[in-house]
Amino acid sequence: MVKFQGVDYFDIQSLLNEEETLVRDTVREFTDDHIIPIIEKHNRAGTFPVELVPKMADLGMFGSTLPAKYGCAEMNNVAYGLVMQELERGDSGIRSFASVQSALVMYPIYTFGSDAHKDFWLPKLASGKAIGCFGLTEPDYGSNPAGMITRAEEKGIVIS
Amino acid sequence: MWITNGTLADVAVVWAKLNGVIHGFLVEKGRKGFTAPEMTGKHSLRASVTSELIFQDCEIPKENMLPKTDGLKAPLMCLNQARYGIAWGAVGSAMACYDAALGYAKSRIQFGKPIASFQLIQEKLVHMLTEITKGQLLTLRLGRMKDKGELRFQQVSMAKRNNVHHALEIARTAREILGANGILDEYPVMRHMANLESVKTYEGTHEMHTLIVGEDITGIPAYV
Numbered sequence A: 001m002v003k004f005q006g007v008d009y010f011d012i013q014s015l016l017n018e019e020e021t022l023v024r025d026t027v028r029e030f031t032d033d034h035i036i037p038i039i040e041k042h043n044r045a046g047t048f049p050v051e052l053v054p055k056m057a058d059l060g061m062f063g064s065t066l067p068a069k070y071g072c073a074e075m076n077n078v079a080y081g082l083v084m085q086e087l088e089r090g091d092s093g094i095r096s097f098a099s100v101q102s103a104l105v106m107y108p109i110y111t112f113g114s115d116a117h118k119d120f121w122l123p124k125l126a127s128g129k130a131i132g133c134f135g136l137t138e139p140d141y142g143s144n145p146a147g148m149i150t151r152a153e154e155k156g157i158v159i160s
Numbered sequence B: 001m002w003i004t005n006g007t008l009a010d011v012a013v014v015w016a017k018l019n020g021v022i023h024g025f026l027v028e029k030g031r032k033g034f035t036a037p038e039m040t041g042k043h044s045l046r047a048s049v050t051s052e053l054i055f056q057d058c059e060i061p062k063e064n065m066l067p068k069t070d071g072l073k074a075p076l077m078c079l080n081q082a083r084y085g086i087a088w089g090a091v092g093s094a095m096a097c098y099d100a101a102l103g104y105a106k107s108r109i110q111f112g113k114p115i116a117s118f119q120l121i122q123e124k125l126v127h128m129l130t131e132i133t134k135g136q137l138l139t140l141r142l143g144r145m146k147d148k149g150e151l152r153f154q155q156v157s158m159a160k161r162n163n164v165h166h167a168l169e170i171a172r173t174a175r176e177i178l179g180a181n182g183i184l185d186e187y188p189v190m191r192h193m194a195n196l197e198s199v200k201t202y203e204g205t206h207e208m209h210t211l212i213v214g215e216d217i218t219g220i221p222a223y224v
Helices: A018-045 A050-058 A077-090 A092-112 A115-126 B073-107 B119-148 B153-177 B179-183 B189-201 B206-218
Strands: A132-135 A151-154 A157-159 B011-018 B021-028 B058-060
Touching (some): A018 A050, A018 A077, A018 B189, A050 A092, A077 B119, A092 A115, A157 B011, A157 B021, B021 B073, B073 B153, B119 B153, B153 B179, B153 B189, B153 B206
């Protein structure tokens, strides 16, 4: 199979630093070697290729911009964006997996969580040993999340 | 509903109203009263798990509340992070479709020559590449501003809105260039096209992003 050569009519490459270029090339190769050969099979079957998760974690694709002390790659936002771009060249579903893990699970735990939350969950999520999801959208409230019906009560706390 | 990775997840970041105010909670897999069945029947994002999260009197310890959440701003900040990544991701889909269409146009022979030699095909390819290039410049600038802490959420909305819209259009145009072959999964374009239909709607619909930018430039919110 011919490797993807990139699409870069305005030499945007020249605006990237060495680290950003390395990240882009690494994920580009990952997409060629690990996503494209298997993606149509999973797309037909309607399955997510869970076997990719440890490899993605090894390459720093989860919580990419968060601090190294949690096992994250601590890359800048351009490098993180390039990860998203190159993953989605493979498949939007694979990019969505990484987006949710990073932006909707690790980011809120890092930004709004206690030290105990961060210390417990972030290393697990960065290494792909734990997977997260984000529960905001409700059947009757999509674009208008302020209408949220889900409520918590203090007893303990009960969510229903 | 519509929760990506829900069935796979070991932990859910769940948003709920406590005494009328939205807070975030960590709910671990296996908590009594919490289930996450997978949704089926999707024509889009088929290689991704989409689920429903169901809570029925699910009890969690008080410490599971994310202490710094207080109102709708917190989940909206998360969505803004995700939208930033989507603006970049859409360029990736578009690049894959353009690459497939260019390769096909140069090798597919009709009327004794490659279809890439026809003006109508060249116009489509030029349009695709131009929109990809504009999207690349937009995302790079977006990233540089984000790294400097200067990025406004309305700018993320504009980039997500623009890049996904054009990526979908590019995927459809690529399918046209590939003709009937474009519908086969031997080529990636129809898969990208079907995926992008979801991406155009999730993390803030195309329409909501229009209204976010519209409010920003006029000072008048159109959705209240």
